[in-house]
């Protein structure tokens with residue numbers, strides 16, 4: 276951990292931010308009725324140590340024959356490229372016989388960033404007759420893969436990181452590796468392979484388009500240049516030996532890194548979970564505060580849904596102007612950190628609650644982020660106000676005013692990321708009207724049924740890819756109230 280003198284800009288401004296979450300201050304006051312009900316403590320279902328996946332097993336169906344990704348990355352931080360050896364071990368869990376597998380390669384969205392050196396099958400034979408379609412490769416198999424059969428693919432490739440202020444690429448202060456390797460998408464018996472194109476409007480990426488099943492990861496990272504200067508934030512804790520960092524992460528949708536020679540770190544341990552922040556030098560106080568906010572958020576969502584089942588939560592200051600969730604890790608814009616004013620009336624508090632709640636609604640409970648983004652984004656936005664109701668009830672109306680009402684949001688909550696109008700339309704419809712929709716549902720069914728249904732939805736869809744139908748099935752278990760008038764106002768057919 277590094278240390279230095281800190282100059283904290285005690286600006287009381289709150290900054291606007293973009294992709295996963297955004298917020299902006301306003302002094303305008305609107306009159307949408309705000310919920311005044313305070314959350315009651317729900318009983319915790321676990322002791323105060325972090326449960327492991329195995330301990331949680333009785334609560335969930337643990338998917339068997341999960342895909343395994345072995346990723347061995349050698350990276351030169353200063354010349355901004357990496358070489359990767361990847362081995363994907365894949366079991367056909369469908370009822371179909373696969374003549375080919377689909378590999379989806381997100382780095383191919385950035386021309387020149389991905390160079391495939393070799394692709395070979397389980398027998399070690401080179402595969403050269405693959406067919407390219409957008410960012411996807413159709414990979415023919417020498418022998419068809421029967422249901423329940425397992426095979427593997429081995430890839431060697433080079434990554435040349437694009438200069439992008441985003442989750443894949445390099446900025447002045449940071450190299451981010453999110454969705455940085457080829458993966459096999461989920462296979463649906465009727466729809467086939469689930470892949471969607473990235474949506475970019477006015478040079479802004481709108482929402483998330485990658486849909487992943489939970490898989491297991493064994494990852495190594497070797498830094499080749501001035502390693503002693505470099506800090507690595509990742510989806511899981513590292514074990515270091517002989518200059519190689521090794522990581523093991525189970526039941527996750529992806530494995531992410533954020534690498535920098537400019538991080539200042541802080542860690543606390545709460546209820547057995549290591550909460551570790553990585554921020555830039557001007558935000559060292561905020562880097563400490565964010566761990567405390569995240570601890571509160573983990574505690575609240577642990578009570579509402581179930582305890583966070585991982586050993587560590589990594590929080591990284593993003594060197595770009597939006598926020599993003601990954602498995603075991605969240606990135607919050609440096610802008611949000613820089614404008615932290617030491618009070619909860621601030622975007623750092625809002626965004627931390629939001630991003631931490633994505634550990635449940637995105638990572639543990641999956642959804643099709645392109646087609647049904649409301650399932651994680653409306654819930655994450657609504658989780659922000661649940662955080663305020665629990666810890667800062669005097670700021671609940673402020674939250675509704677600055678986060679939602681200020682924008683006078685329009686649009687269907689069940690819009691997809693391809694909604695006309697780009698990011699703002701998407702945020703207004705999915706996040707902001709999503710939060711209003713959830714509040715109306717809560718008012719209609721009552722707190723007891725609402726929170727029981729949310730917990731039921733979380734428990735029943737952990738490690739799966741949930742749908743809107745799953746969400747409404749959970750609600751219907753706890754309330755017979757006719758929700759169709761609310762749905763008619765917020766959802767399109």
Ligand SMILES: [Zn+2]
Nearest residue numbers: 295296652655
């Ligand atoms: Zn979000």
